[in-house]
Amino acid sequence: MTSTPAPRFVSVLRRENQDEWAVHRHDPDAPLLTAFDYAPNRGDGAFEAMHVYNGVANKPHRHLERLSRSLHNLQIVGPPYAAWRSLIDDLIAQWPDGVEGVLKLIISRGQEGGPIDQDPTVFGYLVELDPVLAAQRRDGITMVSLTFGYPADVRERSPWLLGSTKYLSYAVNMAAKREAAERGADDVLFLSEDGQVLEGPNSTLIWLSGKRLATPGSHTGILRGTTQEEIFSRAGAAGLEPMITSATLSDILAADAVWMSSSTRGIAAVHEIDGASIAQDAEKTRLLQELSGLPVPN
Ligand code: PLP
Numbered sequence: 651m652t653s654t655p656a657p658r659f660v661s662v663l664r665r666e667n668q669d670e671w672a673v674h675r676h677d678p679d680a681p682l683l684t685a686f687d688y689a690p691n692r693g694d695g696a697f698e699a700m701h702v703y704n705g706v707a708n709k710p711h712r713h714l715e716r717l718s719r720s721l722h723n724l725q726i727v728g729p730p731y732a733a734w735r736s737l738i739d740d741l742i743a744q745w746p747d748g749v750e751g752v753l754k755l756i757i758s759r760g761q762e763g764g765p766i767d768q769d770p771t772v773f774g775y776l777v778e779l780d781p782v783l784a785a786q787r788r789d790g791i792t793m794v795s796l797t798f799g800y801p802a803d804v805r806e807r808s809p810w811l812l813g814s815t816k817y818l819s820y821a822v823n824m825a826a827k828r829e830a831a832e833r834g835a836d837d838v839l840f841l842s843e844d845g846q847v848l849e850g851p852n853s854t855l856i857w858l859s860g861k862r863l864a865t866p867g868s869h870t871g872i873l874r875g876t877t878q879e880e881i882f883s884r885a886g887a888a889g890l891e892p893m894i895t896s897a898t899l900s901d902i903l904a905a906d907a908v909w910m911s912s913s914t915r916g917i918a919a920v921h922e923i924d925g926a927s928i929a930q931d932a933e934k935t936r937l938l939q940e941l942s943g944l945p946v947p948n
Pocket of ligand 1: 699849850851852853854872873874875876877878911912913914
């Protein structure tokens with residue numbers, strides 16, 4: 651029996667003249683970067699990852715807004731909004747229906763040693779969602795808490811720490827995930843050095859207390875999660891009271907329900923943190939999954 655290869659598409663954005671950028675399709679198996687690119691050399695750039703299903707990207711405007719904030723913080727001048735949209739549309743046009751996809755947008759500062767006014771390196775790709783993430787959306791996750799090492803307010807005071815910036819260097823995030831796996835858990839909840847809950851390596855913390863749906867504030871330097879923002883913008887109409895607030899791990903352990911939200915996994919109910927059981931609310935899990943705009947598990 652021959653298996654069909656998984657769909658994978660890559661497109662590059664290149665400047666054609668002063669104001670125009672054009673999309674060029676790229677063979678997914680062909681090399682794309684030079685040895686000197688800032689992306690592999692320094693992790694100096696930004697990215698976004700959005701969900702694609704049945705020809706539609708989920709909340710692309712929120713991703714592009716966050717990308718422009720990341721680029722502002724990194725002092726990188728990227729292509730205009732319309733060029734990013736063309737890149738997204740070109741990738742989605744090739745994607746088969748009925749398959750959950752992850753569309754990544756990636757931009758680096760360009761070539762190390764290049765001229766100060768050089769163009770950034772810009773490309774995107776669309777691949778299948780890791781089935782483990784879809785399973786976690788359906789079944790929920792276990793977590794461990796790990797220190798992030800900084801006090802909660804330091805990144806607001808120190809712009810060079812690039813708080814609230816989705817920069818390319820995710821080595822720490824990946825190392826934290828490996829640490830969680832070694833400890834037998836699915837994911838990580840980062841804590842500030844002074845004991846506040848922050849976020850996961852690639853997801854946002856949301857918890858329920860009565861009718862209050864809460865998440866930590868981005869003044870702590872965490873990323874403003876587009877999924878959390880989308881859910882909170884619609885939660886009031888669904889009878890919940892969204893709020894941004896600080897909390898400690900013991901507040902979270904005492905919550906009526908806890909979720910991690912992200913663009914690719916969607917809403918995953920947290921069953922356990924550091925071995926302690928977390929209260930479950932299946933009805934609210936379903937509601938938040940509906941509000942997230944991703945396919946709701948059966
Ligand atoms: N926090 C971090 C550090 C992330 O990398 C992500 C993923 O993008 C999130 C939170 C969740 O954000 P979103 O819902 O936009 O995927």
